[in-house]
Amino acid sequence: MAGTYPERLETTAALLRQARTVVAFTGAGISTESGLIDFRSPGGLWERYRIVTFQEFLDSEAARAEYWRMRRELIPALLAARPNAAHGALAELQRLGKLQAVITQNIDGLHQAAGSTEVIELHGTNLRASCLSCGRSWPIAAVQARLEAGEAVPRCSGCGGLIKPDTVSFGQSMPEQALTEAFDWARCCDLMLMIGSSLEVQPAARVPLVAAEAGSNLVFINRTVTAYDHLAEVCFSEAAGRVLPDLVRTTEIAGPNE
Ligand SMILES: [Zn+2]
Incomplete structure (x- = not known):
């Protein structure tokens, strides 16, 4: 109408x-x-970072490091948004x-x-992250603190498994x-x-x-x-x-x- x-x-x-x-x-x-910028819009994060698929995240330490570099930039904006x-x-x-x-x-x-x-x-949500092996989960701010302390690829403090934000990645x-x-x-x-x-x-x-x-x-x-x-x-x-x-x-x- x-x-x-x-x-x-x-x-x-x-x-x-x-x-x-x-x-x-x-x-x-x-x-x-x-x-919060639309990630797909011009100037959005996805123009400056390659998309790491879920399979790449599982397979490659380099891809995981790349993924977390992008997240480290994104997470403070998400936490500050009202x-x-x-x-x-x-x-x-x-x-x-x-x-x-x-x-x-x-x-x-x-x-x-x-x-x-x-x-x-x-x-999913970007406000939490979970271990892909044992399911243990943390507020994303706790993971961000570890990234800022210098960890390139944070791992589960319980079982050593891979941690990923509770968001749906490409291919997931x-x-x-x-x-x-x-x-x-x-x-x-x-x-x-x-x-x-x-x-x-x-x-x-x-x-x-x-x-x-x-x-x-x-x-x-x-x-x-x-x-x-x-x-x-x-x-x-x-x-x-x-x-x-x-x-x-x-x-x-x-x-x-x-
Ligand atoms: Zn675990």
Whole structure:
């Protein structure tokens, strides 16, 4: 739907009021306003570092050292990032009973930091790291301290196994339970708010498609166009940090049970 900004807000607020089950699906775009760059964007980390696949990480000490050099640069930015107005508005919608779950492609933990619960992390989290052999796990800050103390490839203090952040690397399979939960929500929701994803990374990008196929309304809040904009009832190209707080206010004005 085209229309002015206030018209699109009203239409979306009406969809929110009618919906019984609302789910948000978020990508890197929601966190750029927290100062976190989209890794795929120009100037992003992935332009300056080669991508180390999961298999390379397992096979080669040199690849592991390369991987951790990139992480050492990335981790302080992730630890310093704070939730922005968009994260806050989603948490507020949940408190109002107008949002049941957040499915995210992000690994930054900012939805939980804003107060959201029922957050499904499709690509894992960068806030913890685990031993690939024994499963022991640490806050990422503890691993960062070891990197900064000069360790090139940190190993498990318990069994000597390889440590890796709890994120899904290229070539590593997606967390099966998270994926199952995401598609379950997609099939049962009647409104999905898709925020800040290019919908290019599979299989996560299929989540909004499955929702649409199951009869859910879609609202896209995204700075760029996607291949699936035609499926959305409403598209916003305005910043999520503006749209979502406005949406909370517009929805509240008429009351939750209009
Ligand atoms: Zn271990």
